[in-house]
Amino acid sequence: MEGERRNLNPALWLECAGPLVTLPSIGSHVVYFPQGHSEQVAASTQKEADPQIPGYPNLPSQLICKLHNITLHAEQETDEVYAQMTLQPVTGNEKDIFATPDSGNQTKRPTIAFSKTLTASDTSTHGGFSIPRRAAEKVFPPLDYTKTPPAQELLARDLHNNEWHFRHIYRGQPRRHLLTTGWSVFVSAKRLQAGDTVLFMRDETGQLLLGIRRANRQQPVTQSSLLSSDSMLIGVLAAAAHAAATSSRFTIFYNPRASPSEFVIPLAKYNKAMFHTQVSVGMRFRMELETEDSSTRRYMGTITGIGDLDPVRWPKSSWRSLKVGWDESTAGQRQRRVSLWEIEPISAPFLVCHPSLLLRPKRARPSQGSNQTDAFGEEEEVE
Amino acid sequence: MEGERRNLNPALWLECAGPLVTLPSIGSHVVYFPQGHSEQVAASTQKEADPQIPGYPNLPSQLICKLHNITLHAEQETDEVYAQMTLQPVTGNEKDIFATPDSGNQTKRPTIAFSKTLTASDTSTHGGFSIPRRAAEKVFPPLDYTKTPPAQELLARDLHNNEWHFRHIYRGQPRRHLLTTGWSVFVSAKRLQAGDTVLFMRDETGQLLLGIRRANRQQPVTQSSLLSSDSMLIGVLAAAAHAAATSSRFTIFYNPRASPSEFVIPLAKYNKAMFHTQVSVGMRFRMELETEDSSTRRYMGTITGIGDLDPVRWPKSSWRSLKVGWDESTAGQRQRRVSLWEIEPISAPFLVCHPSLLLRPKRARPSQGSNQTDAFGEEEEVE
DNA sequence: CTGTGGGCAACGTGCCGACAA
């Protein structure tokens, strides 16, 4: 309990959150979207946004806020990461806010890390954990290969600062790196299953850190039993409306693994997208997304429409105002609507005036969602 | 998941909820207290009621509602029971509501049930579960004592309708009833610890039911990670205010083990207390409370004050408007404030006019909270 | 290079009656 109060390791938190997650800097200005916040709550409660929820006519679709504080958390039971942010809406007077050029956390992801998706053998009670060779040599302290067999004790700490002890041994024919004693304790304590991902990293001091990222499939729908989903959605809006009306601080939770999209955006990133990006129906774009194996890839698509996601309650909102179609047929799971700041237009600045490119997209949209990767394959290489 | 949708067994649910919990009848009228609801949320989030929460000037401290529906639930992970209620505030016009005389669930608690607080031996991996003799003979099917040893297979269902199989055997020297095979599976699946309580009961059809009631101490403070406690508290009030303003239905969750007091009170019970009970400072009363061992007992106390719990936000509220002192020195944990409908005044109706009794309480309050049980011991027997 | 499985030893689980409290 008291160990939880101490701030979590930000690098480990980010690693657990996934490769695409960024956090704005404390003290900077951000844009907060009540719509996006509602979507996170709705996704977590398995509840579609209910039309019975009252509108908050005085609550704009976006609030420019000062980010006073971020606290990183992880759930005690599941290690699911989330961030607590303290926001304060800024009044119209203090519009010198454009001075803060923050566009996301500058913390470079450390390269001294590896992750592995667990196999059936890794999680069975029959044996230990097989470590990919390069991974072991990159992040673990070097073994003394003159011993037979080479082995050492490892100490790693998780997000809660719990200690986990493992026996690291290099054996077998052919030789391989294994974690044996201690591994099964960790697996059962964290209730890991095949398909979940573990990650090891080293911080500046050489300390070994250890985190987990569960497979997406298992969502136990933590039916809250505390508050109805309606009350939660109302609470989100009412808290924001009250803060906006009184310019007072309010607190939100951002859960990067549960939320469909980030809903607290650095103001600089937002402004850059809103004021320096021209979009039109038919325009092609790229967007970075997380892949099955926890890395990132750029996917390509075409803008098929521009307009309000919810014209009644959130007119003229820029939240997910772009309707898109994806090139690849495997795009079933992907969002059909995105926000302007999430995409990179393919017509790079130096190509904007090229007439042929401006025409090509329309021609190239025979049926949305069909597999058109090849037709534009060469464009993926343009950088 | 789909098994959860089917309605839970109400008798088992009530047994797990505890001996004092009652539920109003569906279709009856109730009084809903936003203050009490907030207290449940605050208790569950370990958050004191925050003065920063905005007031809802148009939300009265109590709402007379029609209870449209109750759904009984139990959390998937912990089996913690809670009830989902659909309420609709009634307008001033329909004041024929006094016709419904419901004052709580009439469902008589079945006597074919027993509960036992688990010992260290019951929960250890070394052995099984020792059943008190009377309990086993009361609720389990009779054994064939001609066999050596007498034994049978039991099938019991929990709140989620999961099946649990146990071997029930009568052996040892001296003889005793034991659950052996199957017991440890149940203990580890439910993560029971010494101090937790299991309960067995038989329904009308002879079916064996099985529930658990966890020891109070272990509250894992399910830090929601979804909504800040502030937003939850605002959500409670905003949802009620919206429902009151539009006379529309709203949904609340009542968690009998987490909530300090029931906050949805049958209207008849409320009216009886408010209009037929005279209270004054110094008056003595009795109140039924749950004891350590999950039974109930009447405790005695004295009213030491009458007034608003929160004069600023909830003026003239009847929620916990009585300040009380308890006779027994072990009263450290007990509420210092109660509501009128929770107590039984000791001056019974036929004694109201007896002058000596009206004077006695004042004389009998030398120092509040001191151990004065003996002085009024004989009065505990008055019924 | 690494996932799975057979072999085998060590350990934990769980059933039994013997004692008290």
Added chain:
DNA sequence: TTGTCGGCACGTTGCCCACAG
């Protein structure tokens, strides 16, 4: 009457390498 313990059998855990993919 029932909570805890020593004794003991048996099933599981977990470390080892062999063998593919």
